[in-house]
Amino acid sequence: MKNLAKASNRTTDKSLKIYTEKELFKKYKETKDMEIRNELINRYLYIGEILSKKYVNRGIEYEDIYQVASLGLIYAIERYDIDKGFEFSSFATPTIIGEIKKHFRDKGWSIRVPRRIQELSKKINITKNTLQQTLQRTPKIKDIAEYLNCTEEEIMEAMEASQVYTPRSLDLTYDNDGEDKDIKMGDLIGVLDKNFDTIENRDFIKRAMEKLNEVEKKVLVDRFFDTKTQIQVATELGVSQMTISRMEKKVIEKMKKELNKSM
Secondary structure (H helix, E strand, O other), X not given: OOOHHHHHHHHOOHHHHHOOHHHHHHHHHHHOOHHHHHHHHHHHHHHHHHHHHOOOOOOOOHHHHHHHHHHHHHHHHHHOOHHHOOOHHHHHHHXXXXXXXXXXXXXXXXXXXXXXXXXXXXXXXHHHHHHHHHHOOOOOHHHHHHHHOOOHHHHHHHHHHHHHOOOOOOOOEEOOOOOOOOEEXXXXXXXXXXXXXXXXXXXXXXXXXXXXXXXXXXXXXXXXXOOOOHHHHHHHHOOOHHHHHHHHHHHHHHHHHHHHHHO
16 A cells, blocks of 8 residues: 555556546546546545544554555545435545544554543543643643543543553663663563462462371472482381382372362
8 A cells, every 4th residue: 555646646647637527437437447546546635635634643653544545545436426426525535534443443452442431532632732732832631631521530541541552562762861771661571470380389289288198298298398218218107118119109190180180
């Protein structure tokens, strides 16, 4: 879609400029000549430009919106039937707006927020521009709230929600109060606390040990926590090393079963 208007300008036949819009639509309906379509695009691109400007400052670049509007204009030209008596501008406007809104639905809000917040966010953007001219300064939250007859909390909620139109890059940098090195957003995001795994493991072992008898608990603690040898444990319990080896395998099997239940 890039440079759509420029492309159409290059391919337009100068001789077509002598025809009226109605004449061009009739000719295009009969011939489907791309030169005629390009001339119609050039004559009506102003509609896409006007409609695109209504959607600026909503999280998507104007150039992208304008390209979508231009594509919507082409759709309108293709579908327009001059014999039905409608003015083309009246027919094209809802078609172009529909394409822009569809683009916002697909590329806009990255996180779903309530419709009332979305609507309030739109009003806030318009109000900011209005109050900027009226007050000759940047409007405060209090000013916007009074103008829209809302609470300051509602305004702040909508302004925060508007940040989810598009996700911010983790490479986005912030000034570090005069320090040589700026801070990246990724550096400000917390990491998973390693202690969580320790707590989970400790909780699992505690629950699993409840399934063991006293001798099995001793074997588990002595072998895997106190790192005693099988001979040392066997001597303390007055049994053979082979017995400890078998008990050890039995304890491991019980622990595996408990682990599988918890997964």
